[in-house]
Amino acid sequence: xxxxxxxxxxxxxxxxxxxxxxxxxxxxxxxxxxxxxxxxxxxxxxxxxxxxxxxxxxxxxxxxxxxxxxxxxxxxxxxxxxxxxxxxxxxxxxxxxxxxxxxxxxxxxxxxxxxxxxxxxxxxxxxxxxxxxxxxxxxxxxxxxxxxxxxxxxxxxxxxxxxxxxxxxxxxxx
Numbered sequence: 001x002x003x004x005x006x007x008x009x010x011x012x013x014x015x016x017x018x019x020x021x022x023x024x025x026x027x028x029x030x031x032x033x034x035x036x037x038x039x040x041x042x043x044x045x046x047x048x049x050x051x052x053x054x055x056x057x058x059x060x061x062x063x064x065x066x067x068x069x070x071x072x073x074x075x076x077x078x079x080x081x082x083x084x085x086x087x088x089x090x091x092x093x094x095x096x097x098x099x100x101x102x103x104x105x106x107x108x109x110x111x112x113x114x115x116x117x118x119x120x121x122x123x124x125x126x127x128x129x130x131x132x133x134x135x136x137x138x139x140x141x142x143x144x145x146x147x148x149x150x151x152x153x154x155x156x157x158x159x160x161x162x163x164x165x166x167x168x169x170x171x172x173x174x
Contacts, residue, residue, distance in 0.1 A: 008034040012097075013072050015040040015048040017056060024063045036133075038071040038095055045082050053085040061090060069095035072137045075102050075114050076122035080129075087130030093159045096123075096131040100139030112139030120147035127152045132159035 009027045014020040020039060027035050037060055039047055046052055051059075053070070060068045069086060070079060076098040086094045101114030114122075123134050134152060136144045 006031075006033060008036055008066075010036045010038075012036075012038045013040050014038075015073075017047060017049060017051040017059060020056070021059060021063065024060070024065060028063075034066040036067040036069075036095055037065050038069045038097060040073040041070050041079075041082060043074060043078050045085055053082060054089055057086065057090045057092075061092065065092070067093045067095050067133060069097070069131070069133070071095070071097035071135070072099060075099050075112070076119055076126065077101070077114070080122055080125055083126050083129045083131055093133055094131045095133035095135070096126050097135035097137045098122075099137045100141075100144060103139070110139075114139075116141070116144045116147045119144050120151040123148045124151040124155060127155040132157050 009031065011020065011023045011027065014023065014037075017039075020037060024035060024037060027033075039051075039056055041047060041053065047056070057068060068090070070082065079096060079098045083094070083096065086096075098119075100112035100116075100119055102112070103110050104113055105111070119136070119140065127134060134148055136148070
């Protein structure tokens with residue numbers, strides 16, 4: 001994978017702890033690239049199979065992943081209260097990638113209830129709480145990311161990983 005130009009392995013949108021573990025172990029068997037893992041939590045902070053962020057952090061740290069966090073299933077407003085459950089028990093970099101709010105169906109079309117400005121303001125709060133890698137999932141567009149960058153550019157990073165800074169330097173130099 002690295003010879004083909006891949007920078008990292010992203011394991012995302014898993015809602016089962018054992019499937020997450022299997023994916024991490026499979027990635028480690030075939031390469032030595034950095035591994036980023038995000039799971040899908042509900043509004044109570046549990047995976048579909050019941051695991052909490054704290055349980056997933058313990059497991060993923062034991063598997064020596066490089067970055068962990070959550071994506072999809074919730075909008076930034078619903079994810080915001082969960083961020084500290086990720087930042088408190090670990091020093092690993094935290095990746096947060098919410099949807100553009102919660103989906104609603106209007107005239108037969110799926111829409112999301114958070115606009116780019118609202119999204120960026122909530123992402124700024126997540127950065128202030130310690131999330132250091134921010135993205136967007138379902139319903140987001142380049143405008144959401146552009147506004148998130150503008151809103152968070154002044155927020156000091158909580159990522160202390162020298163290894164991670166080297167990865168991003170390598171990615172941006174290519």
